[in-house]
Amino acid sequence: MARSWLDTGNERSRQTGFAGNRLDRMSEKRDGDVVGDAFRNQEARGFVFLGDRLLLKAEDSEPIALFETATLQTFECDPASAVLLGIDHQVGGRPILASAAPSSMSEAPEGFFAVDLRSLAAQGLIPFDQLGAVAQARSVLGWHQTHRFCANCGTETTSAAGGLRRDCPTCERQHFPRVDPVVIMLAIDGDRCLMGRQKRFAEGMYSCLAGFVEPGETAENAVRRETFEEAGIRIGDVRYVASQPWPFVSSLMLGFHADANDTEITMDEDELEDCRWFSREEVGQMLEATHPEGLFCPPEMAIAHTIVRAFMDG
Numbered sequence: 001m002a003r004s005w006l007d008t009g010n011e012r013s014r015q016t017g018f019a020g021n022r023l024d025r026m027s028e029k030r031d032g033d034v035v036g037d038a039f040r041n042q043e044a045r046g047f048v049f050l051g052d053r054l055l056l057k058a059e060d061s062e063p064i065a066l067f068e069t070a071t072l073q074t075f076e077c078d079p080a081s082a083v084l085l086g087i088d089h090q091v092g093g094r095p096i097l098a099s100a101a102p103s104s105m106s107e108a109p110e111g112f113f114a115v116d117l118r119s120l121a122a123q124g125l126i127p128f129d130q131l132g133a134v135a136q137a138r139s140v141l142g143w144h145q146t147h148r149f150c151a152n153c154g155t156e157t158t159s160a161a162g163g164l165r166r167d168c169p170t171c172e173r174q175h176f177p178r179v180d181p182v183v184i185m186l187a188i189d190g191d192r193c194l195m196g197r198q199k200r201f202a203e204g205m206y207s208c209l210a211g212f213v214e215p216g217e218t219a220e221n222a223v224r225r226e227t228f229e230e231a232g233i234r235i236g237d238v239r240y241v242a243s244q245p246w247p248f249v250s251s252l253m254l255g256f257h258a259d260a261n262d263t264e265i266t267m268d269e270d271e272l273e274d275c276r277w278f279s280r281e282e283v284g285q286m287l288e289a290t291h292p293e294g295l296f297c298p299p300e301m302a303i304a305h306t307i308v309r310a311f312m313d314g
Helices: 032-039 069-074 119-123 127-144 221-232 280-287 302-314
Strands: 043-049 054-059 083-088 094-100 112-116 158-160 163-165 180-189 190-199 209-212 235-246 249-259 272-281
Touching: 032 069, 032 094, 032 112, 043 127, 054 119, 069 094, 069 180, 083 127, 094 127, 094 272, 112 119, 112 221, 119 127, 180 221, 180 235, 180 302, 190 209, 190 221, 190 280, 209 221, 221 235, 221 249, 235 302, 249 280, 249 302, 272 280
Parallel strands: 043 094, 180 249
Antiparallel strands: 043 054, 054 112, 083 094, 158 163, 180 190, 180 209, 190 272, 235 249
16 A cells, blocks of 8 residues: 555544545646546546535445546536546555536436535545545535636636636636635633534534634634624633634634633624533533533534544643
8 A cells, every 4th residue: 555645643633524635636747638537547536516415325335435437427427527636546546536416417316315514524424534535525616616707807717737726718817726714712711611602503502613714814813803703702822723624615624722811701692692601521511412401512523522622631
C-alpha cells in the first residue's frame, strides 16, 4: 500500500465527520482533459449526487458510494459537468470523480438510494476516509451549479483544471471555489460552559454558539463578536480546538474555547430560543444521554461535540 501524506495521529480535527480525505488533489497537475481521461479509465471511480443527496447502492454488507465509470455512463452523467476530486494513491493511483445526476433522474434507480450528508455521517454509512471526499465533492459541485457566470462581465464561464476552476472566455478572469469560514465556540467560566439552542434544533439539543467570520476580522475577534451579539457575554482569551469541513454548502468550521469575562446572559431572541450555563456535571450527562431533563449535545460527527468533549477532557 502506498504511503499516505495524511498522518494526523490524535489531532482533534480528525475526530469530526467529513475530516477524512486521503485524496491527492493534484492541484498543480491538471493540464489537459483530466476529467475525460478519468472517465475513460476503467480503474476510476466516482460519486454521484442526486440534488444535494449522495447516491448509494444497497448491498448486504455496507452501501457502496463509489461507482465504476460505466455506472456513471449508465446514469448518463455528463463528463462536462463532472469534477476530478483527486487521486487515491492507496488504491494504485485511482482517479476519483464526482458528478451530478442528470435532471431527468428525479428519484434513485432501483437498487440504489439517496441520503443527505448529515445522515450519511451520523449513521456511518460509508467508510470514514470517504467522508472528506464526499464533502469536497458536494462543495465543488455546488459551487459549479451556482457560479456559472463571470462575476466581472457576466459571460457564462466554463469548467477548467478538472473542475478546480471556471474560466471566462470574454474577460479571461479565472474563478476558484470559495470556502466560507465559520467560528464555533464554547464560552467557559471555570467549570461551566455556555450553550444555546435554535428553534430548528431537535428538542432537547444544546450546542456551541457559531457565526460567520466577516471581512477584515480575525477568527478570534469573530468569536468575541458573535458571543457578545448572541448571548451578551464578553470574551477574553480565545484558544483554537479543531476544525471541520462543513459541506452545507461549503464552509470551514473553526472551533474554539473562549474565556468568559462576565456571565450575565443577554440573549438575542432572533437568533436563539434559549441560552444557559451548564455545569461540568451536566455536560457529562448530556454527552452520555443521562441528563434528567433529557438534554443532549450534538452527535459525534459534529465539531460541536468535539469542542464540548475537549472541555470535559480539560
